[in-house]
Amino acid sequence: MLYEESMSGGQAHTTFEKLKICFLLTYLFMTETDREYISLPVDEYVSHHRGRYESLHRKSIEDADEFWNEHASILEWYSKWDRVLDDTKAPFFRWFINGKLNVSYNALDRHVKSHRRNKAAFIWVAESGAEKIVTYHGLLKRVNAFAKALLDAGLKKGDRIAIYLPMIIEAPVVMLAAARIGVAFTLVFSGFGSNSLAERISDCGAKVVVTADGANRGGKLIELKKIVDDAVEQATTVEEVIVVKNTGNKVEMVEGRDYWYHEVTKDQNVFVEPEKMDSNDPLYILYTSGTTGKPKGVVHGNGGYSVWISNTLKWAFNPQEDDRWWCAADIGWVTGHSYIVFAPLLLGLTSIMYEGAINYPEPDRMWEIIEKYGVNLLYTSPTAIRMLMRYGDAYPGKHDLSSLRVLGTVGEPINPAAWHWYFRTIGKSKCPIVDTYWQTETGGFIISPAVDLGIGSLKPGSATFPMPGIDPVILDEEGKEVPVGQKGFIAVRKPWPGLMLGLNNDPERYKAVYFSKYPGKYFNGDYAMKDSDGYYWLLGRSDEVMKVSGHRIGTIEIEDALVSFKEIAEAAVFSKPDVVKGEAIVAFVITRQGFSPGKEMTEKLKKGIRETMGPILVPDEIHYVGSVPKTRSGKIMRRVLKAVYTGQVPGDISTLENEASVDEIKEAIESLRAQTKR
Ligand code: PRX
Numbered sequence: 001m002l003y004e005e006s007m008s009g010g011q012a013h014t015t016f017e018k019l020k021i022c023f024l025l026t027y028l029f030m031t032e033t034d035r036e037y038i039s040l041p042v043d044e045y046v047s048h049h050r051g052r053y054e055s056l057h058r059k060s061i062e063d064a065d066e067f068w069n070e071h072a073s074i075l076e077w078y079s080k081w082d083r084v085l086d087d088t089k090a091p092f093f094r095w096f097i098n099g100k101l102n103v104s105y106n107a108l109d110r111h112v113k114s115h116r117r118n119k120a121a122f123i124w125v126a127e128s129g130a131e132k133i134v135t136y137h138g139l140l141k142r143v144n145a146f147a148k149a150l151l152d153a154g155l156k157k158g159d160r161i162a163i164y165l166p167m168i169i170e171a172p173v174v175m176l177a178a179a180r181i182g183v184a185f186t187l188v189f190s191g192f193g194s195n196s197l198a199e200r201i202s203d204c205g206a207k208v209v210v211t212a213d214g215a216n217r218g219g220k221l222i223e224l225k226k227i228v229d230d231a232v233e234q235a236t237t238v239e240e241v242i243v244v245k246n247t248g249n250k251v252e253m254v255e256g257r258d259y260w261y262h263e264v265t266k267d268q269n270v271f272v273e274p275e276k277m278d279s280n281d282p283l284y285i286l287y288t289s290g291t292t293g294k295p296k297g298v299v300h301g302n303g304g305y306s307v308w309i310s311n312t313l314k315w316a317f318n319p320q321e322d323d324r325w326w327c328a329a330d331i332g333w334v335t336g337h338s339y340i341v342f343a344p345l346l347l348g349l350t351s352i353m354y355e356g357a358i359n360y361p362e363p364d365r366m367w368e369i370i371e372k373y374g375v376n377l378l379y380t381s382p383t384a385i386r387m388l389m390r391y392g393d394a395y396p397g398k399h400d401l402s403s404l405r406v407l408g409t410v411g412e413p414i415n416p417a418a419w420h421w422y423f424r425t426i427g428k429s430k431c432p433i434v435d436t437y438w439q440t441e442t443g444g445f446i447i448s449p450a451v452d453l454g455i456g457s458l459k460p461g462s463a464t465f466p467m468p469g470i471d472p473v474i475l476d477e478e479g480k481e482v483p484v485g486q487k488g489f490i491a492v493r494k495p496w497p498g499l500m501l502g503l504n505n506d507p508e509r510y511k512a513v514y515f516s517k518y519p520g521k522y523f524n525g526d527y528a529m530k531d532s533d534g535y536y537w538l539l540g541r542s543d544e545v546m547k548v549s550g551h552r553i554g555t556i557e558i559e560d561a562l563v564s565f566k567e568i569a570e571a572a573v574f575s576k577p578d579v580v581k582g583e584a585i586v587a588f589v590i591t592r593q594g595f596s597p598g599k600e601m602t603e604k605l606k607k608g609i610r611e612t613m614g615p616i617l618v619p620d621e622i623h624y625v626g627s628v629p630k631t632r633s634g635k636i637m638r639r640v641l642k643a644v645y646t647g648q649v650p651g652d653i654s655t656l657e658n659e660a661s662v663d664e665i666k667e668a669i670e671s672l673r674a675q676t677k678r
Pocket of ligand 1: 288333334335409410411412413414435436437438439440441463524525526538539540541547550551552
């Protein structure tokens with residue numbers, strides 16, 4: 001069921017628009033009683049006309065050079081580019097050719113020289129309730145001190161480091177310090193285990209790993225340093241490990257390899273000259289899942305990426321100078337890179353950075369923080385909204401949430417029920433919901449309402465319209481545009497500045513994954529539909545990639561992890577719908593001869609995956625079967641498994657090698673259901 005919510009009312013609307021809405025309301029109420037419409041009062045900061053959006057979008061597509069010449073001046077450049085876009089080596093697009101800049105200068109020094117010197121860059125809040133306010137000036141000092149430590153460790157422009165830190169201030173400090181001296185970093189989500197960490201360190205060739213003694217989450221201690229020790233045994237490129245004292249738990253320090261962060265940054269009064277980076281030099285590498293076991297190292301550059309994320313944050317959320325912005329993601333994902341660290345700092349905003357779980361110690365933790373710090377712009381995930389919604393309205397009801405002006409979501413499609421709750425209960429029916437659609441590879445939002453440019457009406461569950469610079473199209477298998485209202489594969493016809501530079505060490509994979517299905521167009525693996533009003537609806541992944549609590553996980557990563565146990569011969573993994581997490585992981589495994597399946601084995605498999613891969617990859621269910629459905633060429637048909645499991649018709653099974661396996665799986669599932677009923 002699709003609802004349309006009008007962001008209408010107030011002076012910003014013409015009488016004609018109001019009449020149109022009234023007419024629509026009456027008409028739709030008459031035809032479908034379960035449709036519901038809300039008229040939103042106009043907020044003083046929000047223009048509800050789409051006029052500015054439409055002309056800006058048109059210009060960005062028709063005259064991209066002029067458009068980006070203008071919009072790249074959101075940053076300060078040491079020297080201007082000679083050309084906006086070089087597409088001669090497409091699909092390796094390069095932006096702002098020969099333009100020179102430094103991201104840490106733009107994020108810090110520029111503000112320190114201005115009226116923002118003593119403005120809070122971050123209000124950091126710990127799970128324990130402790131808080132720390134770090135001003136732009138204070139952050140610059142910390143960044144200089146750590147940049148000096150990296151130089152002292154012998155690092156230079158072009159080198160790489162890995163960061164394995166929780167949500168503490170040192171994480172943005174290290175990212176910016178690396179950017180300052182031209183060292184590319186890879187920041188690995190602190191929920192990944194030692195094998196996942198080692199694989200990423202090795203692929204990017206990191207010489208230094210920055211970590212912490214431990215992290216607090218949900219009242220538990222995570223021993224990060226131990227995980228790094230295991231990873232570094234496997235990854236041979238590492239010369240130094242720098243450890244932040246965060247929790248104070250005892251850790252083993254290896255002589256000559258491990259150093260304390262507070263010791264290497266003792267001198268807080270240093271200045272490190274920022275490197276003049278080429279626009280297309282890499283800024284960071286962020287690993288993400290795909291359809292093969294090996295994660296993809298997405299490389300983002302300095303110039304195009306920074307231009308993209310700062311403009312998109314401004315367009316989508318319309319932040320004001322005195323606003324408090326809270327992106328409640330983890331810094332380990334692209335959302336954290338782009339919209340906790342780089343974009344808000346590039347725009348000179350004040351961000352809340354929260355270290356812990358949003359429902360700990362009480363389910364109203366998020367609402368308490370919003371009230372206490374007067375958060376104006378909140379950006380979180382549909383999973384978080386669904387989880388908090390289940391606790392009921394009394395928790396947000398205890399808090400004054402009137403500071404909120406814009407509410408955002410990211411990472412997965414938002415279902416209308418969660419949208420409505422967010423809109424009514426949290427936003428008190430006055431805050432637009434900015435459903436941002438994008439990916440690690442796109443750098444920043446590509447389809448999203450644009451509060452700054454005029455959003456018109458919102459439809460719950462639709463990410464609305466493309467950002468300026470984005471030219472999407474929905475195609476069928478053969479590359480033909482599908483008619484309006486039909487589901488197809490979403491692709492983008494033109495490059496934009498935030499698009500990754502490529503995949504680390506793997507140009508062929510970059511071309512094959514993103515540019516071979518539809519030559520000349522960026523294909524990103526999602527299903528989508530455009531409705532008759534031109535709104536885009538994102539309809540989930542079209543490939544073997546799952547979104548579990550918004551985390552992107554390849555089914556094959558978990559299958560590889562399962563078959564690495566001596567007990568397991570084969571594994572097939574897929575996802576099932578989950579009311580909170582969006583999707584939950586289900587595994588069907590075949591044991592090797594001589595091993596007996598059961599509870600004990602399940603525990604062992606889960607524990608092993610938690611340690612080596614990380615808790616987010618642990619399957620919710622593991623089932624034991626004698627065979628799994630496969631094509632005659634030996635490919636596991638996860639589609640069939642998923643259909644049987646979710647009680648749907650499995651579709652075409654003519655290519656199956658072993659049709660009997662379908663019945664076997666059905667039986668296994670039935671017996672399982674019978675057991676759970678008992
Ligand atoms: O399937 C889409 C889904 O998340 C994928 C990208 O995941 P990742 O690279 O981890 O980045 C997540 C943060 C941007 C997409 O291919 N996705 C992301 N945002 C939305 C979404 N699906 C529907 N609606 C969204 N707003």
